[in-house]
Amino acid sequence: DVKVTQSSRYLVKRTGEKVFLECVQDMDHENMFWYRQDPGLGLRLIYFSYDVKMKEKGDIPEGYSVSREKKERFSLILESASTNQTSMYLCASNWDRGDNEQFFGPGTRLTVL
Amino acid sequence: AQTVTQSQPEMSVQEAETVTLSCTYDTSESDYYLFWYKQPPSRQMILVIRQEAYKQQNATENRFSVNFQKAAKSFSLKISDSQLGDAAMYFCAYRWNRDDKIIFGKGTRLHILP
Numbered sequence: 001d002v003k004v005t006q007s008s009r010y011l012v013k014r015t016g017e018k019v020f021l022e023c024v025q026d027m028d029h030e031n032m033f034w035y036r037q038d039p040g041l042g043l044r045l046i047y048f049s050y051d052v053k054m055k056e057k058g059d060i061p062e063g064y065s066v067s068r069e070k071k072e073r074f075s076l077i078l079e080s081a082s083t084n085q086t087s088m089y090l091c092a093s094n095w096d097r098g099d100n101e102q103f104f105g106p107g108t109r110l111t112v113l
Numbered sequence: 114a115q116t117v118t119q120s121q122p123e124m125s126v127q128e129a130e131t132v133t134l135s136c137t138y139d140t141s142e143s144d145y146y147l148f149w150y151k152q153p154p155s156r157q158m159i160l161v162i163r164q165e166a167y168k169q170q171n172a173t174e175n176r177f178s179v180n181f182q183k184a185a186k187s188f189s190l191k192i193s194d195s196q197l198g199d200a201a202m203y204f205c206a207y208r209w210n211r212d213d214k215i216i217f218g219k220g221t222r223l224h225i226l227p
Binding site: 004031033040041042043045048050058088090095096100101102104105106107 | 156158213215218
């Protein structure tokens with residue numbers, strides 16, 4: 001089975017802190033994605049990566065950056081966390097072929113105080 | 114730009130009954146995929162069913178089936194014999210065949226009444 005794991009289920013940080021959210025997949029997927037999920041807004045794409053060291057902005061990249069140094073790992077970075085970044089963050093991955101079903105991690109609930 | 118619209122933020126259905134979740138989308142493309150994803154309270158999102166736009170036959174997975182109306186750009190999900198474990202947030206999603214990104218609707222929260 002495909003497995004996508006995220007480093008934390010719950011995270012509490014203070015305004016201005018640098019925050020790292022880690023995502024690891026074990027299926028050699030080319031593509032990896034970071035979304036944030038907010039009530040009434042659904043899933044919004046922050047960034048995605050289609051290969052190591054390659055990245056592309058999604059719909060809401062402001063305030064975020066990403067890193068993909070290895071194929072299996074995709075990190076989301078909040079350089080200076082703000083309260084409006086309190087949200088559920090979902091990581092996903094898939095192959096770069098076929099119907100491109102995305103496989104999701106369990107999510108990280110981030111609270112910024 | 115492609116969009117996906119789910120007009121029902123919440124729905125309820127009696128256990129063992131049938132429920133239909135609505136989804137419409139907007140695209141000028143002809144080659145694409147449509148998906149329904151389920152997110153139970155534990156938060157792990159999983160794929161329920163998928164439909165390839167070039168296939169006229171509606172997809173079916175056990176108690177889950179879709180009504181795909183390409184001309185109307187409609188993609189509804191029917192859940193038969195609803196079970197308590199079907200309670201979840203359901204997301205409709207679209208992907209153009211030449212794009213890696215999936216566009217999600219805002220979701221429909223489904224409650225199952227015992």
